[in-house]
Amino acid sequence: MAEDLWFLNKDCFGLKSPKKSPIVLRTVVLVFSMLCGVYIFSICLKQISVYRKANKFVEIQVIGQPCHASGIEQWEIPYVHFPKPHTYSRNECACNPVRFFAILSMQRSGSGWFETLLNSHINVSSNGEIFSVKERRSNISSITSTLDKVYNLDWLNSASKNECSAAVGFKWMLNQGVMDHHDEIVEYFNRRGVFTIFLFRRNLLRRMISVLANTYDRDAKLLNGTHKSHVHSPDEAEILARYKPTINSTLLIPNLKHEEAKIAKALEYFKTTRHIVLYYEDLVNNRTKLMDVQEFLRIPQRDLKSRQGVMDHHDEIVEYFNRRGVFTIFLFRRNLLRRMISVLANTYDRDAKLLNGTHKSHVHSPDEAEILARYKPTINSTLLIPNLKHEEAKIAKALEYFKTTRHIVLYYEDLVNNRTKLMDVQEFLRIPQRDLKSRQVKIHKAPISMQIENWNDVNNTLKGTQYEGFLQ
């Protein structure tokens, strides 16, 4: 560029003034050459800027091949991103659009559980409570650089789906700098198109109990000397639930009001961002709410499941079982096709609520059982064998993981048909033998051919395979 400019100027000032010219002519030539210089200089400037623009254009073309996401509505454009992580390449997903989100919540409001649900979606990376680390929230510049890193898909942890993420975010507690820096954060959210997901608990008294119990356990460490905020086994949950906090009733109403005010303030601060307000209780009771969340994030709809944790954390759990002497009772069903029917019927009833508008997974009367059994699911026969194989593999894996623990393997069918099996269980647990009874009523009693809508399909698919026995 500088060379071009010098060259053109040399041209311009290269005009030689004739010798012996009168003073007027000399002045004219001088003025002319000045004008010429100014003109050429302005041309040069234009060329420089054109050159610069062209250069920038080329840069965009080369480094970020333009991504054309289809099915994006006009209003969504500011919320659709194509991050280019510094630490890896998004490969075949480079042109998959990504949405940014932040879950704004309070401690003990079910946000941990909600996050495991979100992360069970193959295209969602919710990176946890990243601002629990003080340095990251000590001033707005560390906050924004942390946010930049997360939204550029450069925040790597076990939740990251990396290249194929369609939504990336984290959870942010209101007492972790959100309220202190709300102006700048709202500005950032609006500028970068970040969705806000508010997650609160409707029953603030229950939340208070949870907070107090958790605070107590931090010192008391009820679980064998370790403090746990979240547990993945009913036994641990039961131990933690044994503690009953005393609530100072003088402060109770002021405290509840204070919490309510904090929530109202957060909603007010962030109202200009694109947001959704969720309540823990609704998520627990109404699975449709999870569809709303996915719709809000514009990600493909999936059936989200909170990971049980047994398979994910098997090493630690087996270590714990062996250290503390926990017996493992495996209980599976031999006929995985019948299990599939039961799963499908139960999923159906969650929405259909056949029993007078309430969903029940288990029933205690033959009438109720009969109503639930009336529904006959359709089974996708293309996926049938892959699904059965997948279930078998999962069982085999669990048996393998836990084989070093003291264990017994039971099958539902054997327990139903052979009462002696219940004696075996009591013997295994070293408890006095009793005649065990259950008040639960079996839902599906009819022959299996009556329980499936597309029985012929299923019958033909499994005939002659290793799963033929399931048709009995």
Ligand SMILES: *[C@@H]1O[C@H](CO)[C@@H](O)[C@H](O)[C@H]1NC(C)=O
């Ligand atoms: C912001 O906080 C970080 C980490 O605590 C610190 O390194 C940095 O100097 C701070 N910046 C400003 C502008 O205060």
Ligand SMILES: *[C@@H]1O[C@H](CO)[C@@H](O)[C@H](O)[C@H]1NC(C)=O
């Ligand atoms: C979701 O992830 C899968 C598997 O990684 C990928 O094939 C798919 O394109 C992703 N979907 C979106 C919408 O990003």
Ligand SMILES: *[C@@H]1O[C@H](CO)[C@@H](O)[C@H](O)[C@H]1NC(C)=O
């Ligand atoms: C857990 O309890 C067992 C038995 O009381 C003890 O041997 C073990 O050291 C404890 N573990 C921890 C981490 O405190």
Ligand SMILES: *[C@@H]1O[C@H](CO)[C@@H](O)[C@H](O)[C@H]1NC(C)=O
């Ligand atoms: C409840 O809190 C108030 C105000 O802090 C205090 O004066 C009172 O002693 C407390 N009551 C109990 C039972 O701890």
Ligand SMILES: *[C@@H]1O[C@H](CO)[C@@H](O)[C@H](O)[C@H]1NC(C)=O
């Ligand atoms: C469940 O949630 C959906 C969507 O948010 C709502 O339309 C429906 O009324 C809810 N159902 C119940 C029983 O609350």
Ligand SMILES: *[C@@H]1O[C@H](CO)[C@@H](O)[C@H](O)[C@H]1NC(C)=O
């Ligand atoms: C449904 O509710 C009605 C009255 O509300 C009651 O008469 C009936 O027995 C209930 N049916 C079942 C299956 O619970």
Ligand SMILES: *[C@@H]1O[C@H](CO)[C@@H](O)[C@H](O)[C@H]1NC(C)=O
């Ligand atoms: C069965 O599942 C496959 C794969 O997801 C799908 O392509 C097909 O349409 C499904 N068939 C039916 C009848 O739903």
Ligand SMILES: *[C@@H]1O[C@H](CO)[C@@H](O)[C@H](O)[C@H]1NC(C)=O
């Ligand atoms: C019932 O279970 C016992 C103990 O597991 C076993 O020995 C017996 O053979 C079983 N009986 C039948 C009929 O399967």
Ligand SMILES: *[C@@H]1O[C@H](CO)[C@@H](O)[C@H](O)[C@H]1NC(C)=O
């Ligand atoms: C299943 O299909 C076979 C033929 O493939 C047929 O003989 C049998 O009757 C069918 N079973 C039922 C219960 O329909």
